[in-house]
Amino acid sequence: MATSVLNAPHFINEEAAFAYVESRLWPHGPVCSHCGNADSNRIRKMEGKTTRLGLHKCYECKGQFTVKQGTIFESSHLPLHLWLQVIHLMCASKKGISTNQIQRMLSCSMKTAWFLTHRIREAMRSGDFSPMGGADNTVEIDETYIGRKDGFEIKRGSGHKNAVLTLVERGGEARSFHLESATKDVIMPIVRANVKRESFVMTDEANRYSKLGNEFANHGSVDHSRKEYGYYDRETGANINTNTVEGYYSIFKRGMIGVYQHCGEQHLHRYLAEFDFRYSNRAKLGVNDANRADIALQGVKGKRLTYETATSL
């Protein structure tokens, strides 16, 4: 574990942690969480020994607030510098980090560790739904099966498992979906909504993808059942394969098996958000561990998650 980088003041000192989060979430100065006032002459930072850290007073609405309001940190008793440590570790470990490890690191309860990591996954959830790909871009599409659906007996095949669809743009981001079922009727609307028509799409030979060529600029497929894993297409000058999305799944599966053994299906979408986030903000795209943690931190706003919604979602 990369403990040396956790020496920065905002990982150790609570005041530094507040200053750090304020500088990221309020780049132009404090913003009142009650009325939206951002006039620095009408906001004062409360000082004094008995004052809560980071407390500000708004002279427009007379309200008091801290940078934690309206974020995943709100209503949490965990010190902010520990939140920042966990965010950093989740952003820096390629396959994720177990609830057990967080629990040991913070000496907190398993419930706290679990809740904490799920809130950070919410922060990692992308709000970007603009279509991927485009002219000269390739989007690989594939499905995988993981875990066990509630109430299904374990049998041969994948009927009892959760189906996941992933779209990966070569040289770009990944977007994954927990599917109700891996059928054409479920998959096609997702593909249409998330991939630009001008894209070159690549899939395996499955029937559900057979008509993609009618809807996208190009469609190439590889026949895995014939042990065909890729080829160079002379006509389009493209390398037809689904190696990128399979690479994504190999990281995802190693992470889910090794780190997240007991993932309920109602939480699968959040684990997918976590793996999508790290993939879409990977080192190859010029994002280092610290940048990645900063990007996750930007996602904490408007993502409050109560224990009730976390368990029922």
Ligand SMILES: [Zn+2]
């Ligand atoms: Zn106000």
